[in-house]
Amino acid sequence: MRRISLWLLSTVAVLVLLFSYRTSTGASLTSETVAAAPATPAASGETYTGDTVQTQEGDVQVVITVENGKITAVSVPVHPSGSARHDEISARALPQLVEATLAAQSAGIDSVSGATYTSGGYRESLQSALDQAGLAG
Numbered sequence: 001m002r003r004i005s006l007w008l009l010s011t012v013a014v015l016v017l018l019f020s021y022r023t024s025t026g027a028s029l030t031s032e033t034v035a036a037a038p039a040t041p042a043a044s045g046e047t048y049t050g051d052t053v054q055t056q057e058g059d060v061q062v063v064i065t066v067e068n069g070k071i072t073a074v075s076v077p078v079h080p081s082g083s084a085r086h087d088e089i090s091a092r093a094l095p096q097l098v099e100a101t102l103a104a105q106s107a108g109i110d111s112v113s114g115a116t117y118t119s120g121g122y123r124e125s126l127q128s129a130l131d132q133a134g135l136a137g
Contacts, residue, residue, distance in 0.1 A: 060079055062128075074101050
């Protein structure tokens with residue numbers, strides 16, 4: 001009887017720990033957090049706004065600032081949001097996409113794992129902005 005009680009208590013303890021484990025970073029994500037994540041365009045230079053691209057997860061639009069033929073800043077004013085899932089994905093993926101854009105100076109960047117639709121919409125909108133700026137993508 002003692003072994004059964006110990007086994008049952010251990011099982012309950014493990015289940016409680018398992019179901020209380022949080023896989024996210026625990027940070028509360030808000031629209032302000034996501035909007036602040038990408039770099040905002042600098043005041044100098046020419047600004048070009050890409051087309052708003054519809055994806056399965058929501059619309060995406062990229063704005064670039066170009067100085068002397070180089071992309072100096074990128075922002076993403078329109079991105080999937082409105083749910084905790086979308087906010088978390090955007091908060092994680094958009095800074096990576098912006099960083100890759102600034103490094104590559106083109107739309108030839110890789111998708112972010114777990115944000116395939118957002119990445120595709122980002123690249124398409126970015127290419128539209130690059131076309132307007134007369135830069136090769």
